[in-house]
Every structure is written in C-alpha cells, then in structure tokens.
Amino acid sequence: MKQSQQSNKLRFDGQVFFIGIDVHKKSWTITIRLNGMQLKTFTMEPNAKQLQKFLKKNYQGGHYFSVYEAGFSGYWLHHQLTELGIKNIVVSPGDVPISNKEKSYKDDAIDSRKLARELENNSLKAIFVPTPKQSATRQISRLYALQSNENKKIRLRIKSFLNYLGVEIPFEVGSRWSNRLINWLEKLELKNEGDRYYLDQLIKNMKAKRKELLATLKLIRKNYADHQVIKRLRTIPGIGLITAFTYYAEIMDIRRFDNENKLASYVGLIPSLKSSGNRTRVRGLNHRQNKLLKFRIIESAWVAIKNDPALTSSYVSYIKRMPKQKAIIKIARKLLNRMRSVWINQKEYQIGRMI
Incomplete structure (x- = not known):
C-alpha cells in the first residue's frame, strides 16, 4: 500500500520552477512560478532547508531556480541554497525591472512576485557573489x-x-x-x-x-603582502599596500569585468549619461559606485602624478583645460586601467607606459 501511494504521487520531472524570495530577518515571502503561471505566494520562516523540503514535497522532480536581492543578509543564503541543489542568483535591487503599479504599491508579496516573474523572463543580471x-x-x-x-x-x-x-x-x-x-x-x-x-x-x-x-x-x-596579485599591483607608482589590498579584496576576480569601462563603472569613475532624442547630456560621476575603492584610487592618483612621468605629463595637460578635481579623476581612471592590465597580464608594471 505504501509503495502504491508513492507511485501515485505527482511528479514534475524536467519542469522548471522559478522562485522569488523577499528576504527579511524574521520571515521570507516566497513566490513560485511555472510555465508563465504564478502557482503560490506564501510566507515562511527564514530557513533554506525548510524551503527545499517544501519544494521536494510539492513539486518533486522539478528543477528549482531562485533569486533574492542583495541586502543586509549578505550571501549566506545563496551558499545554502546552492548546496541544497537550488540554483540561486543574487541581484542588485536597482537592476530589477519594476512597473508603475509596483512603484506605487509595495509590499513583500509584490516584491517576491516581481522577482519570480523577472527570473522567469530572464531579465535579471546576477551580481558577483564571493566565496x-x-x-x-x-x-x-x-x-x-x-x-x-x-x-x-x-x-x-x-x-x-x-x-x-x-x-x-x-x-x-x-x-x-x-x-x-x-x-x-x-x-x-x-x-x-x-x-x-x-x-x-x-x-x-x-x-x-x-x-x-x-x-x-x-x-x-x-x-x-606577498600575494602575487598584490605584489604586482604595488609596482605601479602611487599604489601602496592598502590600495592594492583593497582593490584585490573588492574585485576578487578581475575577469568578471569584460572591459575597462565596466570596471570603471563599478568603481564609480565613469560619468552618467542622459539621452533624449538626438541629444545626449553628460552628467557627473555615476552615483552607483564602490565608495571605498573609488576613494583609494583617487587618493593614489594624487601620489602617482608625482612619481610617474607619464601621469605627470597627462595631469599637466589636463589642468590647462579643466579644474584640478576633474583632472585627477581622469588620472584615477588611467591608474585603474593600469591596475586592470597588471592583474590580467600577470606582469609587473613598467614605469612610463601611456595607459
């Protein structure tokens, strides 16, 4: 009789379930979607094993994909879900598409539904999750x-x-x-x-x-101090131990940035643009930034212009046509490009290179 009950239990072999998790300290709000349908929205205690148990009990044999927004809870949940066989991503709250209605009416259920929907639509970009x-x-x-x-x-x-x-x-x-x-x-x-x-x-x-x-x-x-990446970074004029260590600690994997612009955008050394019709207006530096790393790079740029002839020449040229504060941002950008190059190529920096 027991074997008969198990064989009659519904299975979802090969079906893909999309799970949006709105994370709070004392509770999670969960939304589950399948084939464009919203199956269930509910609140549960913050426990990854309990979520896995619920999914296996109700949707046995399925493939589970989940998402939650980066925030106070860090990445422990991501690591637990991954270990339990749930393919999870973490996203930046500012990168989640949102409708006008969702802007006006916001609660935990709406947030979890939005996450599950956009995960199914494949419109979410995962952020880097450190080990x-x-x-x-x-x-x-x-x-x-x-x-x-x-x-x-x-x-x-x-x-x-x-x-x-x-x-x-x-x-x-x-x-x-x-x-x-x-x-x-x-x-x-x-x-x-x-x-x-x-x-x-x-x-x-x-x-x-x-x-x-x-x-x-x-x-x-x-x-x-003897880490190979950090040692090579310190061969760049202006880059001391703390700046090199901060850069390494915040980036961890330099190849997650396809090009120099993406790295500069992450740090906060690239201007924001506003386009309307045929007009594009360049505004100040992008407000989305890694404040600590940006501070270290700019601080190092002031030292670098005194120790590297190539940067000294560039800085002198810049201040002829712009304020010193804007000029040093351009130097910081050059310095950041050098740091990226040294890390990727795994070679010490040669003084005087015009990067």
Whole structure:
C-alpha cells in the first residue's frame, strides 16, 4: 500500500520552477512560478532547508531556480541554497525591472512576485557573489577602512577642541600625529580640570583606536603582502599596500569585468549619461559606485602624478583645460586601467607606459 501511494504521487520531472524570495530577518515571502503561471505566494520562516523540503514535497522532480536581492543578509543564503541543489542568483535591487503599479504599491508579496516573474523572463543580471573565504578577506579591508576613518574623526575632535580653547600646536612639535605631538598633548597645561579631563579621554580613545588600526595593518601585511596579485599591483607608482589590498579584496576576480569601462563603472569613475532624442547630456560621476575603492584610487592618483612621468605629463595637460578635481579623476581612471592590465597580464608594471 505504501509503495502504491508513492507511485501515485505527482511528479514534475524536467519542469522548471522559478522562485522569488523577499528576504527579511524574521520571515521570507516566497513566490513560485511555472510555465508563465504564478502557482503560490506564501510566507515562511527564514530557513533554506525548510524551503527545499517544501519544494521536494510539492513539486518533486522539478528543477528549482531562485533569486533574492542583495541586502543586509549578505550571501549566506545563496551558499545554502546552492548546496541544497537550488540554483540561486543574487541581484542588485536597482537592476530589477519594476512597473508603475509596483512603484506605487509595495509590499513583500509584490516584491517576491516581481522577482519570480523577472527570473522567469530572464531579465535579471546576477551580481558577483564571493566565496566565504573571499568575503572574509573583503571584511578585513572594510574593517581597516572603518578603523582608519574613526582614527581621523578623533584627531579632528582633538584639533577642534584645541581651536576652541585658542591653543596652537608649536611649530617644533609638528602637525603630524607623531609620538612627539601626543606627548605634548598629554603634558599640555590647561586652566580648567574639565578641559584637561576631556582632552585626556580623547587622547585615550585615540590611542586605543590607533592600536586597533595597527593590529589590522599587521594582519594585512602578514597574510597579503606577498600575494602575487598584490605584489604586482604595488609596482605601479602611487599604489601602496592598502590600495592594492583593497582593490584585490573588492574585485576578487578581475575577469568578471569584460572591459575597462565596466570596471570603471563599478568603481564609480565613469560619468552618467542622459539621452533624449538626438541629444545626449553628460552628467557627473555615476552615483552607483564602490565608495571605498573609488576613494583609494583617487587618493593614489594624487601620489602617482608625482612619481610617474607619464601621469605627470597627462595631469599637466589636463589642468590647462579643466579644474584640478576633474583632472585627477581622469588620472584615477588611467591608474585603474593600469591596475586592470597588471592583474590580467600577470606582469609587473613598467614605469612610463601611456595607459
């Protein structure tokens, strides 16, 4: 009797199911489509194994394709779904086609239906999903950037406080944040006990943040300074360890960008265009960008123009017809092209190349 029940159970061998997942911390809203039909929309607990169990129970023998939008939840769900045999992609929310009605009326069910529909229509472009190991490397890069930014903020608070008190740093002490400057701050005599206490707390905080930053830098040097890609990138004038490491951590696979324009667009070093009829208007830099990588490349461009004759010549030529800020963006773009070339060709950079 049991064998008879199993043989009579509906099967969907060879059928392709498209699944849109609207992801939230406490629940998922799921839409399932087959052959242009919306079969079911429902809410479930956020559990990949439970979803697989539901699909196999109700649509046994089918091929399952799923999609969700990149967001707070990262990529762990993608890896779990893939391991469970569900072919998943992750998409950028801004790249999902949306109707006027969906713009006006937005809820979880509508979002999951939209994802399932566009997945079936083959109109979605998957973003690059790093492996867990690659993701961990990227987190180190972003931690260093966060710690560096916090360090700068504390230094600015100290300088602002000194300005508030009318205290100037002596020339012989110097404005760079050396041990000499820190020792001077610690011995600085202030009239009010409250001011002294406030400055001491800022200094204490700065020392702690500085220690954290140096520990992360030590980790980067230990684990990545001898990486072949990073070593080659550092042969380019202006590219130091942190810029090379950030570039490697954020990109991971340089061949996912077919050409220089796609890489520049990802970084945010390409202008946005607005076309209407026969007119095309060039606007500012595209707002879609990798802010951290863009900052590092532009920062390195200022160094590169002082150390590479080819870039020095280009920069001098640019500033004759445009502001310095626009000129440095063009230099940054050239620098980015060099980095791409070095990575793809797996060769050290030759100074003076006109890329």
